[in-house]
Structure formats: structure tokens, C-alpha cells
Amino acid sequence: MNRVRVSNWVFAAYVLAVFSFVFAPILFSLVFSFNSQRFPTIPLGDFSTEWYAKIFADPDVWEAALNSLIVSASAAVLATFLGFCTAYSDYRYNFRFKGLYLALILLPPTIPLIIMALAMLAWLSKLGLSGQLWSIIIAHSVLTAPFAMAVIRLRLNQMDPDLESAAWNLGGSEWQTMRHVILPFCRPAIVSALCLAAAVSFDEFAVAWFVSGLNKTVPVIILEIVQGNIDPQVNAIGTFVFLVSITLIVLAQVFFISRRVKDPR
Amino acid sequence: MTWRLPIILWQLLFFVGPLLFMVAISFYLVKNYRMTEAFEFVNWQKMLSRNYFWDSYWYTLFIASLSALFAMLIAFPAAYALAFRASESTRRFAIFLLIIPFFSSYLVRTFSWYVILAESGVVNAALGYLGLGPFKMLNTHFGTLVGYLTLTLPLAVILQTVSMANIDRTLVEAARNLGCTPFATVWRVVVPLASTGLIVAMLFCFILSFGDFVAPFYLGGSQEPTLPILILDTTKSGQQWPRAAVVAVMMMVTLFAVAFAAIAFAYRKRATR
Numbered sequence: 001m002n003r004v005r006v007s008n009w010v011f012a013a014y015v016l017a018v019f020s021f022v023f024a025p026i027l028f029s030l031v032f033s034f035n036s037q038r039f040p041t042i043p044l045g046d047f048s049t050e051w052y053a054k055i056f057a058d059p060d061v062w063e064a065a066l067n068s069l070i071v072s073a074s075a076a077v078l079a080t081f082l083g084f085c086t087a088y089s090d091y092r093y094n095f096r097f098k099g100l101y102l103a104l105i106l107l108p109p110t111i112p113l114i115i116m117a118l119a120m121l122a123w124l125s126k127l128g129l130s131g132q133l134w135s136i137i138i139a140h141s142v143l144t145a146p147f148a149m150a151v152i153r154l155r156l157n158q159m160d161p162d163l164e165s166a167a168w169n170l171g172g173s174e175w176q177t178m179r180h181v182i183l184p185f186c187r188p189a190i191v192s193a194l195c196l197a198a199a200v201s202f203d204e205f206a207v208a209w210f211v212s213g214l215n216k217t218v219p220v221i222i223l224e225i226v227q228g229n230i231d232p233q234v235n236a237i238g239t240f241v242f243l244v245s246i247t248l249i250v251l252a253q254v255f256f257i258s259r260r261v262k263d264p265r
Numbered sequence: 266m267t268w269r270l271p272i273i274l275w276q277l278l279f280f281v282g283p284l285l286f287m288v289a290i291s292f293y294l295v296k297n298y299r300m301t302e303a304f305e306f307v308n309w310q311k312m313l314s315r316n317y318f319w320d321s322y323w324y325t326l327f328i329a330s331l332s333a334l335f336a337m338l339i340a341f342p343a344a345y346a347l348a349f350r351a352s353e354s355t356r357r358f359a360i361f362l363l364i365i366p367f368f369s370s371y372l373v374r375t376f377s378w379y380v381i382l383a384e385s386g387v388v389n390a391a392l393g394y395l396g397l398g399p400f401k402m403l404n405t406h407f408g409t410l411v412g413y414l415t416l417t418l419p420l421a422v423i424l425q426t427v428s429m430a431n432i433d434r435t436l437v438e439a440a441r442n443l444g445c446t447p448f449a450t451v452w453r454v455v456v457p458l459a460s461t462g463l464i465v466a467m468l469f470c471f472i473l474s475f476g477d478f479v480a481p482f483y484l485g486g487s488q489e490p491t492l493p494i495l496i497l498d499t500t501k502s503g504q505q506w507p508r509a510a511v512v513a514v515m516m517m518v519t520l521f522a523v524a525f526a527a528i529a530f531a532y533r534k535r536a537t538r
Binding site: 008011012014015018019021022023024025026028029032039040041042043082085086088089092093095101104105107108110111112113114115116118119120121122123124126138139141142196199200203205206210219222223226230234235237238241242245246249250253257 | 268269271272273275276277279280281282283284286287290339340342343345346347350357359361362363364365366368369370371372373374375376377378379380381383385386387389390391414415418419422472475476477478483493496497500506509510513516517520524
């Protein structure tokens with residue numbers, strides 16, 4: 001018995017070590033963002049909000065934040081729409097080439113971003129769509145739709161298949177059934193999908209950097225600052241970025257989990 | 266069909282379209298800094314006859330494989346603990362936590378490592394108190410690997426935990442009861458039963474590392490440029506999109522080959538025992 005206890009402790013310590021490695025960069029970014037040193041190290045310097053003051057006074061950062069907001073919100077809505085349609089057609093229908101159809105929407109995240117970035121840049125400039133904010137939106141909708149699709153598909157799995165037929169039997173048209181039965185059932189998953197897609201879009205830098213032209217989003221600004229030199233401003237922007245994406249992801253998960261617990265089907 | 270048509274059109278236009286066009290431009294020519302339509306093999310000949318391309322190719326393959334292997338090995342004990350030693354609720358909470366970094370800015374996390382691993386950074390300062398160092402960690406393979414692991418480790422732990430948590434526990438207990446040692450149980454019962462999930466996890470780690478330019482660029486110092494860095498340089502500085510497309514197509518082919526092999530291996534028919 002004692003050996004099991006010891007090994008449990010060893011395992012716990014190991015898991016903790018892995019988690020510290022994973023979370024160290026996030027925590028250090030937060031700590032350094034309030035640190036007065038130009039080259040942060042231990043022992044820490046004084047508490048300072050200098051870097052925050054700097055970024056808040058920078059109009060470029062504000063513009064990038066606004067761009068990011070527009071891009072991630074629009075991409076999320078578009079991706080969730082695409083994801084919902086795919087998830088529903090996968091749930092509801094059987095048809096030929098279904099595998100191919102699902103691959104079409106699920107594959108983008110497996111293609112390296114740098115390749116998507118080059119391909120999107122070349123293609124969108126050929127179509128005359130590059131260098132605009134909506135170039136990023138289009139590209140991000142393709143990249144984030146699979147995440148939305150996965151979340152909504154999991155939710156549809158929990159739905160009683162008879163629910164839809166019951167609604168039809170009671171005289172509901174296909175659209176009424178969609179509006180009053182399926183959409184309400186999927187609502188938590190839809191909110192969750194929106195948050196997740198927004199988070200992925202908000203953090204994406206490669207494609208955004210290639211196709212954005214002069215309309216920079218926050219990650220693109222970070223990329224440009226980082227190319228110059230060590231600049232602790234990045235920690236301040238980074239902390240802000242973490243805050244946004246962590247909030248979105250936690251929201252996505254909470255919406256998804258809380259519903260699962262409530263109706264334990 | 267009403268549900269499918271818009272999706273198919275959108276994805277064809279903005280997912281398949283760009284990728285096919287990229288293959289097409291690898292045959293285009295660049296004249297006076299402008300891309301002109303053509304069907305020439307010049308770019309392919311130029312890239313594939315250069316030593317730096319092949320150096321970069323093998324190095325990328327090597328370091329991405331190494332990263333996938335490390336991610337799997339480092340994640341395994343943690344995933345094993347979460348799957349077999351932790352309670353259901355702890356496991357869920359751990360996965361909940363790990364999903365957060367996986368989806369939060371990789372770029373900023375990499376920059377954070379840059380500061381942590383610097384000559385006078387936190388790690389070297391801490392080691393200094395112990396009378397060790399300073400070690401050069403940036404601009405080395407070690408730096409690149411730390412970056413890759415930042416990207417892959419959360420995913421590796423999640424996927425491994427899920428695939429091991431699905432194993433029928435009675436089989437594991439049976440092995441122990443029949444006198445199998447703990448390590449042999451892991452190697453001969455747990456790993457084979459979870460092998461499909463483990464291989465898929467490793468594949469994802471490989472794909473992520475293979476396609477990432479941030480870690481080798483900022484933490485590895487791009488002393489040995491990986492293929493993504495090659496694409497980046499060729500596109501951004503030289504305006505040589507066709508040549509970058511050649512590199513990208515080579516990457517895609519490699520990824521397909523690796524993914525195909527891995528999936529075939531993961532779902533292979535087991536010989537009857």
C-alpha cells in the first residue's frame with residue numbers, strides 16, 4: 001500500500017512539473033509586464049505600470065485592437081454558421097462522398113499555417129481580395145470553422161433523434177423545427193463555438209500577417225515588435241492577449257460543460 | 266443539399282482554391298519582380314538542386330520528429346497518472362486547464378520563453394545561485410525544442426490521457442493479478458491498447474512542429490533555417506512566391522506521406538493473437 005502512495009506522490013509531482021512548464025510562459029509574461037526592468041530576470045525589479053502606459057498611449061496598438069476585435073468577431077460568426085451547417089448536415093443526412101465533404105471542412109487546421117498563409121496570400125491577391133480586413137476574416141473563417149463544427153456536432157450527438165420527428169409530426173415545418181427545437185437545443189454549443197472560434201482567430205498570426213497588408217491585428221503588431229528587439233511592451237500586450245483568449249476559452253468550456261451536467265443524457 | 270451547397274462552395278473557393286493555386290504558381294515565372302503565368306519547371310529545378318534546400322529539409326524532418334518524440338515521452342507519465350491514478354473530476358479539470366494554453370497565443374508564449382531562457386534570464390539567474398551556468402539556451406536546438414514543446418505538450422497530454430482513460434481497466438488489473446510487473450503492464454497492455462490514440466497524438470505533434478516557424482526563428486535563431494523559415498524568407502524578402510510555393514508543396518507532400526503512413530499504421534489489422 002505504501003508503495004502505491006509513494007508512486008502517487010511521484011506522479012503528482014511529475015504532473016505538476018509538466019503543468020508548470022506549460023503555464024510558465026503565461027505566468028512569467030504576466031509578472032514581467034509589471035516589472036520595471038528592461039531585461040526582466042530574477043531578482044525582479046520594481047513594480048511598474050510603465051509598459052502598460054506605453055501601449056495604452058500607442059495609437060497603433062489601439063488600431064490593432066480594434067482590427068482584431070472586428071476580425072475575430074466576424075470570423076467567429078462566419079465560422080459558427082459554417083460549422084453549424086456542416087454539423088447539422090452530418091447529423092441529419094447520409095449522402096455519397098460524405099467523408100470527402102467532412103474532410104473539406106475539417107482539414108484546414110492540419111495544414112501548417114505558414115502554407116495556408118502563402119496559399120491565401122497568392123490566391124486572394126489573384127482574386128483582388130488581399131490587403132483588406134475581410135481578407136483575414138475570410139481566411140480565418142476557413143481556419144476556425146472545424147472547431148465550431150466539432151463543438152456543435154458533439155452537442156447534436158446528445159440530442160434525441162426522435163425530437164425532430166416529433167416536431168414534424170406535430171405539424172412543425174422544417175424551418176420551424178429548426179428554429180424552435182434544434183437551435184435552442186444547440187444554443188450552449190453555439191455560444192461555445194463562437195467563443196472558441198473567436199479565440200483561435202484572435203491569436204492567429206501567420207495568415208493574418210501575410211494577407212493583412214496594412215491592416216494589422218494585435219498578433220501581427222506583436223510579431224513586428226518582437227522582430228526588432230526585446231521590448232517589455234510585448235509582455236503588456238501579451239498579458240492583454242492572454243486575458244482575452246483565456247476568457248474566451250474558459251467561457252467556451254463552461255458553456256459546454258455546464259449544459260452537459262444539467263441534462264445528463 | 267441546401268445545407269451543404271454553401272459550405273462546399275465556400276470551402277472550395279477559400280480552402281481548396283488557395284492550395285491548388287499554390288501548386289500552380291510553383292510553375293510560374295518571376296519577371297521584373299512580377300509573377301507571370303507560365304508552366305516552367307525552373308523554380309523546381311532551382312530549389313531542388315540547392316544544397317541549402319535539402320539541408321533544411323532533412324533538418325526540419327529531424328527536429329520535428331525529435332520534438333514529437335520528446336513530447337510523447339514527456340507527456341506519457343503525466344497522461345498515465347491522469348488516466349489511471351486521478352479521479353474522474355481531477356482528470357476533467359486537468360484537461361480543462363490544458364485546453365487553455367493550447368488555444369492561447371503561442372506567439373506570446375514563445376516570446377516569454379525568449380526572455381526566460383536569455384543569457385541573463387530567469388533560468389540562468391536561478392542556476393547562478395546554485396553556482397551553475399550561465400548556459401547558452403537561445404539560438405540552439407534546445408531553444409527550438411522548448412518552443413515546439415510549448416506548442417505540442419498540452420495537446421500530447423490531452424490526447425494521451427483521453428486514449429488511455431478509455432482502456433478497459435479490468436484488462437490492466439488482470440495483467441497485474443497474473444503477475445505482470447508494473448512496467449511490463451504499461452508496455453505490453455496499456456500501450457498496445459491505446460496505440461491508435463498514441464500514434465495520432467504523435468502525428469499531431471509532428472505536424473505542429475514541422476509547420477511552425479516561430480520556435481526555430483526566435484528561440485532557435487534560425488541558424489539552421491527550417492522549411493517554414495525558408496518559405497517566410499522567400500516570400501517576404503525576395504518576393505519569390507513561386508519558389509516559396511515549391512517549398513510549401515514539398516512540405517505538403519511530406520506531411521501527406523507521414524500522415525498516411527501513421528494512420529495506416531495506427532489502424533492496421535492486428536495479427537490474430
